[in-house]
Each structure stands twice: as C-alpha cells, then as structure tokens.
Amino acid sequence: MSAAPVSAASREAVRIENLGKTFPSGVRALDQVSFTVREGEFLVVLGLSGSGKSTLLRCINRLIDPSDGRVFVFGTEMTALSGSALRASRREIGMIFQQFNLVKRHTVLDNVLSGALGRGHLLRSLFLSFAPDEVVFARACLARVGLADRAGERADRLSGGQQQRVAISRALMQRPRLILADEPVASLDPALRHSVMRHIEALNRDEGMTVICSLHDIDLVRRYATRIVALKAGQLVWEGLPGQLDAATFHAIYGEDAEPASNQSFEEAR
C-alpha cells in the first residue's frame, strides 16, 4: 500500500455519532451512521449514487445541517458550532467537489486565493485583494498541482482535469488538516482520473492530511483507500480494509444486479 501505515495509536480526526438527515421533502438520506476516522487515514466512502455519500460529507463541514446525531472534527463538535466558530473550524477542512465549483469568471489564481478567505481581511477580500504573502503561497499551491503557468487564465478556459486540480490547490490554500472529496473524479474522463487522485493521495501521504473521499469506482477504491466505509440507502452497511472487499461484500453494497467495472479486481485481491 502506498499510503503511510496508520498506527492504532494515532489520534482521532473525525468521529461521527448516530448521524441522521431527513430532508424537508421527507427523504431520509442518512440514518444512524457512526464511524471514526484516525489522523492520516485515506477513508473512502463507498456506495451507489443516492446512498447518502454526498450528504454525509456535507454534514461533516455543515454545508448541510444534520437532523440528528453529532460530528466531531479534531475534537471539536461541529454540530454544536455556529457563526464565526463554525467558519473557523471550516478553515481546517478543505473540500473538493464533483463539479469542481470554481468561480468560472475569475482567474485561476483568484480561485486558489479564495481558499484564504477565512483568514483574510473581510473588507479587503470584497475587492478581490489579498496580502502579498498569500499570493506567493497561492502560486506555490498551483505549482504543487502543476498549473503554475496557468495562474492568469480564466478558470473556465481549463479542461475538467485541470479545473479539479485548481480546486485541489484552493483546498490546499486553506492549509487544512482534513480533506473532504465528494466524487472528485466522477465527472472526468477515465484516463484523467489517476492524475487527479494522485494529487489527493499526495496531500494524504506527504502532508499527513486526513482524507475522506467518496468514490464509486471499485478500482480507484482499491488503489487509494486505506480504509473503507460503505453506505446503502443512508445506512452504514460495511466497514473494512481494501483487502477485505470481496465479491460478496460488493454485491451486498451495490445489490445483486451490479457488476464490478472489472472482475479482475477481485481475482487480484485473492
């Protein structure tokens, strides 16, 4: 495994207790979900679309308010926070989205700089102005994902894979301790998936950032996860190591009709 070994002694990064979410439409997206993530882990959340993966990730940084249960991030109870305390905690949590969610009409550099909004001067930031050392750091973040030469371009000029890398350096700009990645490669060409995943892996391995990443492609899961939790219809149905993910488990998560992208991935595991 390429990821750093996680000792049992390492501290707890995220603890989720009996988390539940019912949307106003009456849909129960999450139900009684509990698990713990240790610092330095690359945890993959597995499940069909609509199984609650996105809702789960968004409940962690409170983009969605859970209906019940509690979420702790680095010992702070996220579910008890509001206002500036919540914003301060969010600064430690970078988020990467399936649709990149860049400000399309802003430059690549401005998009990266927006990762520093939480610690900057409010009035100054409203005029898109940032401290010189933040600009230096933003350029360094861009260089990390190999896009240093694209800093002045409008974000929507870049390809999907490049846009997602800009989004990664925006997250990096926050100097986060935890990265939430919501299907980060699902809207990318399959050939480009590893180029994006490898950058997320590097944050985990080299910077020691904890990663919680939702994925549905079983080959990617095997390649990058250090641990897996699986959701089905909003409930946690399986928890284990990548090596323990066999065909039977796969069908339990995805249903009997599902077929893994390549059957070989299970053969190799044995």
Next chain:
Amino acid sequence: MSSPTTDISGVRKAVLRLQTVLLDTTLITTLLLMVELQWVAFSGKRGGTGLLMTAEEILKNLSYGTLALVAFVAATAWNLFYRDIGCSPGRAWVRGEPEWERDLPWHHTLRGWFIALFIELSFFTGWLITEVDLGTFLTKFGKAWDIIRGLLHPSGSVLEQGLILLVQTVFLAFMATAFAIPAAFLISFLAARNLTRHSAIARLAYTLTRTVMNFVRAVEPLVWALIFISWVGIGPFAGVLALWITSIASLVKLYSESIESIDTGPMDAIAATGASYLQVLRYGVVPQVIPPFLSFTIYRWDINVRMSTIIGFVGGGGIGYILKPRVDLGEWGEVGTLVLLIALTVWLMDVVSAKIRERIV
C-alpha cells in the same frame, strides 16, 4: 395521527370549495352584467339628458347587487350538480379539469359554451365601452390631415431649443439609470428567493421587498413624475426621480431572477473554505450575475430614454416639456420637428444599446 390529517384536509377542502364558488360567482356576475349592459344599450333607453345613454351612464346604473346574488346562487347550483351538467370553469381552474371532460371538444361541454359566450360578450361590451365608431374613423380623415402635413413639413423654429432639450432628455435617462443601479443591486439580493430561505427574518425581508417592488412597478412613471413634481417641483429632476424609482423596481425584478438561476456550487465551495456570508455572496454569486446584470441595465437605459421623452408631458423635464404646449396650440410644424428629433434619438439609442449588449454579453 389520522385525525389531525383529516382535519387539515377538511379545512383544505372547504377552502378549495370556497375558491371555486367565488371564482364562478365572479365569472357569472361579469357575464350577467355584460348581458344587462347590452340589453340596456340596445333597448334604446334614454338617460337624464334625453339622449341615448352613454356607456358610462349605463355602467353607473347596472344592477350589480341583484346580479351578484343571482350569480352566487347559480354558481352554487352549478357546483352542486356538476356531475350532471358538466364541470364549472371555477372548478376546472381550482381542481383541474375532470377526466370525463378532458378529451371533449369545447362545444360538447357547458363550460366551453360559457367561456365562448363570455369572450363574445366581452368583445361587444368593449365595443360599447370604448365607444368604437368605425363610421367616423373612415369618413373624418380630413381633420387629421393638418397634423400629418405639419409632421411632414417640420418647422426649423424649435430646432435649437429642441436639440438642447434633447441633451437634457438623454442625460435625464442616464442619471435615472445611474442612480438606480447601486440601489437595485443591493435590493436584488433581498428579493432573490434562493438567498432568503435561511431564517425567518430573511424570508420576511424577501416578502416585504417583493411586495414594495411590485407596488412601485405597478404605478406608471408618469404618475411617479406627478408625485415627485409636487415634492421637488417641475423640472428634469422630478423626471429623474420618477424614472429612477421605476427603474429600481424593474431592475430588482430582473436582477433577482438572474440571482435565482445561478449555479449554487461555487457558493458551497466558498462557504466550505470558512468564508463569511458576505464573501460567499461576493465570490459565489456576484461573478455569475454580472453579465446578465449588465445586459438588463443597458436594456433599462434604453427604456428610460424612451420614457424620458414623454415624462415632460406632465412636467418632468426633457423634450416632452416643450412638445405638450405645441400640441395643445396646434403648432403642427413645430410638433413635427420635435417628434422627428425624438424618433431619431430613440432609434439611435436602440442601435447603440443593442451593439453594446452584443459586445459585453
């Protein structure tokens, strides 16, 4: 568990029933009043002056109360027996068309006949009320010829004054638009549904803003001009204020609708960085709405140029201010000059604004 549910649906049913009957009553009352109006007009009844009654006099003397009562009884009866005689228009509107009538042609349902009769009567009633007179229209053309000849032979005597006031007109429109932009920009965030769902105060602000803006928009700029003339006196400033307030209302509507149609993804992404709500608006919303805002603003400036040419009719400054007395005095040559100047300006602004919008958006 089940009893409160039945109560709610029972209340809801009663409300729907009331809506249906009120709607039908209104429609039937209107229909009956139109019948009575036709009846009085064609019976040759004479009014107080001994002449045939005018439409206004007839309107004053219709039997509103009686017919409303009759209509209420009829509406109630129609809704009691709708299974036998067909669904009423009110019921179809409130509850939707019943299945057994869905594929019938209009002339196979009572409702179809009712609506057909309603439209037909509206036309004949309109003819009487607006005093349509085809005979005069076709035979008395001569009087208008003077005006048209004047328009075709513009006089040069007002050209200089007209041009000067034209400058005032264009700047009047410009100032009204310029003052409206910042106000409309700020207010539009309160009038956008997607940004005002998170608290009771925000929802209240939304409802309040929408209501006030709808009211402001419902009143025409010429009426606003009269209000502001009594406030700041006759002159171009009153015109600026009148166009300003109506521009705010219309821009807020257009701006807030484009805010409502943004992609919320960037807002989530900015919020996730720990940014404050103002920063979320600045980075997640504003960049997305700038192109439509520009387009709507230029469109509004275009409308304001048109409006500013006639705002002077009531004393709001601009070229309309010298046009009105010349129309009253019958100086058709001078009127012709001014009308041509206005047409030229409006056409020019139209072209310019279309070009600018093409470039920016």
